[in-house]
Amino acid sequence: MPESTAGRVREVRVTPILISDPPLLNLQGVHQPATPRTIVEIETESGAVGLGETYGDTDYLTAIRRVAPHLAGADVSRPTALRAVVDEVLGADETAYAEAGTHAAGLRGKRDLAKLKASVFAVFEVACLDAWGRILGVPVHALLGGRVRDRVDYSAYLFYKWAAHPGAGPDEWGGALDPQGVVEQARLFADRYGFGSIKLKGGVFDPDQEIAAVRALRTAFPDTPLRLDPNGAWSAETGERVARELTGVLEYLEDPAAGVGAMARIHQRTGMPLATNMCVTGFDEVPEAFSRNAVQVVLSDHHFWGGLRATLDLAALCRTYGVGVSMHSNTHLGISLAAMTHVAAAVPDLHHACDTHRPWQQEDVVTRPHAFKGGAVEVSDAPGLGIELDTDALADLHRRWSDSDVRDRDDVGAMRAVHPDWTAPRLPRW
Numbered sequence: 312m313p314e315s316t317a318g319r320v321r322e323v324r325v326t327p328i329l330i331s332d333p334p335l336l337n338l339q340g341v342h343q344p345a346t347p348r349t350i351v352e353i354e355t356e357s358g359a360v361g362l363g364e365t366y367g368d369t370d371y372l373t374a375i376r377r378v379a380p381h382l383a384g385a386d387v388s389r390p391t392a393l394r395a396v397v398d399e400v401l402g403a404d405e406t407a408y409a410e411a412g413t414h415a416a417g418l419r420g421k422r423d424l425a426k427l428k429a430s431v432f433a434v435f436e437v438a439c440l441d442a443w444g445r446i447l448g449v450p451v452h453a454l455l456g457g458r459v460r461d462r463v464d465y466s467a468y469l470f471y472k473w474a475a476h477p478g479a480g481p482d483e484w485g486g487a488l489d490p491q492g493v494v495e496q497a498r499l500f501a502d503r504y505g506f507g508s509i510k511l512k513g514g515v516f517d518p519d520q521e522i523a524a525v526r527a528l529r530t531a532f533p534d535t536p537l538r539l540d541p542n543g544a545w546s547a548e549t550g551e552r553v554a555r556e557l558t559g560v561l562e563y564l565e566d567p568a569a570g571v572g573a574m575a576r577i578h579q580r581t582g583m584p585l586a587t588n589m590c591v592t593g594f595d596e597v598p599e600a601f602s603r604n605a606v607q608v609v610l611s612d613h614h615f616w617g618g619l620r621a622t623l624d625l626a627a628l629c630r631t632y633g634v635g636v637s638m639h640s641n642t643h644l645g646i647s648l649a650a651m652t653h654v655a656a657a658v659p660d661l662h663h664a665c666d667t668h669r670p671w672q673q674e675d676v677v678t679r680p681h682a683f684k685g686g687a688v689e690v691s692d693a694p695g696l697g698i699e700l701d702t703d704a705l706a707d708l709h710r711r712w713s714d715s716d717v718r719d720r721d722d723v724g725a726m727r728a729v730h731p732d733w734t735a736p737r738l739p740r741w
C-alpha cells in the first residue's frame with residue numbers, strides 16, 4: 312500500500328502579531344501597551360491546518376523562521392522527529408539566545424540555547440498535534456493519553472496596575488495600587504469568571520505592602536486558595552520572613568527568592584510550600600532542585616518545557632519525586648489557552664488551578680474565544696485543539712506588528728515612559 316500523504320507538511324506559515332496589553336506591574340517594570348506573539352500554521356497535503364502560538368520576541372521569531380522551511384515534507388504524526396530538525400537548524404550557537412536583549416528574561420528563568428530549542432520545537436509540536444488530531448477526527452488530549460477531567464481550573468491572576476497606560480484613557484479594570492485596589496480587582500475577576508483560586512503578582516512594592524494585600528484578600532475571600540509571586544525579588548532572609556508571616560494564609564509562595572539555594576533554605580526553615588517558574592524551567596535543572604527540596608510545586612509551561620508531551624514527562628517526574636505540578640502562563644491568546652487546556656486535561660495529578668493571563672487580553676485570533684465558567688475552561692472533544700483561526704483578526708494584528716517598531720517585550724523600557732531613570736532592578740531588591 313502506498314504511504315499516506317495526508318499528514319505530510321505542505322506549508323508552514325509564521326505570522327508575528329502584536330496584541331494589546333494593560334499596564335500590569337511587575338518586578339521589572341510594566342507591560343507595554345502591545346506585546347509580540349508568534350502564530351504558526353502548519354498545513355498538510357490533506358488541507359488540514361494545525362495551529363501553534365508562542366512568544367514573539369526577536370530571538371524566538373528569528374529561530375522559528377529559520378526552522379519553518381525545513382519542515383516541508385515532514386509528517387505531523389511524528390512530531391518527535393522534528394526535534395532533530397530544530398536541533399540541527401539552530402546548531403550550537405549559544406549566542407543566538409543569550410544576547411537577544413533583556414526584556415522578560417529575568418521573569419522566566421534561565422536563557423540558553425537548549426531552552427530556545429525546546430521553545431521552538433514546542434510551537435511546531437502543538438501545531439502538528441492539532442493538524443494530526445484534525446486528520447484523525449480526535450482531540451489533542453486523546454493524542455496525549457486522553458483527558459482525566461472535563462474542565463481545567465484556572466486561577467485569577469491579579470496584578471498591581473495603573474489605571475491607564477501613559478497618555479491613554481482609563482481601561483475597564485481600573486487601577487490597583489494598594490490592598491483595596493487588589494481586592495476590587497479580585498472581585499471583578501471572581502464575578503466575571505468565577506475563579507476559585509487567586510494569585511497576586513508581587514515584587515512591585517515593599518514586601519510588607521504585599522503581605523497587607525494578601526491579608527486583605529484573605530479577609531475578602533476566606534476560603535479561596537491564595538498565592539503570591541514576587542519573581543525572586545527578595546533575599547532569602549526576606550523570603551523567610553514573608554513565608555512565616557503568611558504561613559496558613561497562602562497555598563504556596565512562588566519564587567520568593569532567586570536560585571535553588573535560597574529557595575531550599577526558605578522552605579527548610581519555614582515549611583512554606585514553594586512553587587517556581589524561575590529556578591526550574593528545564594529538565595537539566597530538576598535533579599539539583601529536587602534533591603535539595605527547593606521546590607514543592609513546579610509550574611509547567613509547554614511553551615518552554617518543550618511541548619505538550621514534554622509537559623506530561625515533567626508531570627511524571629514530579630509525581631515520582633512527590634513534587635506538585637501546576638501551570639505558568641505569559642500574556643497569551645486562545646491558541647495557547649487551548650493547548651494549555653488539552654495538556655492540563657491529560658495530567659493525572661494536577662491539584663492546583665493553572666495560571667492564565669487570558670482575561671487581560673481583549674482580542675483573539677480564534678473565532679470563538681474560550682469562556683471561563685466557574686473559573687474553569689471546558690475541555691473540548693472536537694478534533695485537534697478544537698479552535699478555528701480568525702484569519703481577519705490575525706491579519707489585523709499582524710498589520711499592527713508591521714506598522715509598529717515594537718519587536719520585543721520590554722517591561723523595563725515601558726516603565727521609563729513614566730520613570731525615565733528606571734533600570735532593571737538588581738536582585739535581591741528587598
Ligand SMILES: O=C([O-])C(=O)C[C@H](O)[C@@H](O)C(=O)[O-]
Nearest residue numbers: 337418540588639640641642
Ligand atoms: O509567574 C510568573 O512568573 C509569570 O507569570 C511571569 C510573567 O512574565 C509575569 O510576571 C508578567 O506577565 O508580568
Ligand SMILES: [Mg+2]
Nearest residue numbers: 540565566588
Ligand atoms: Mg512566577
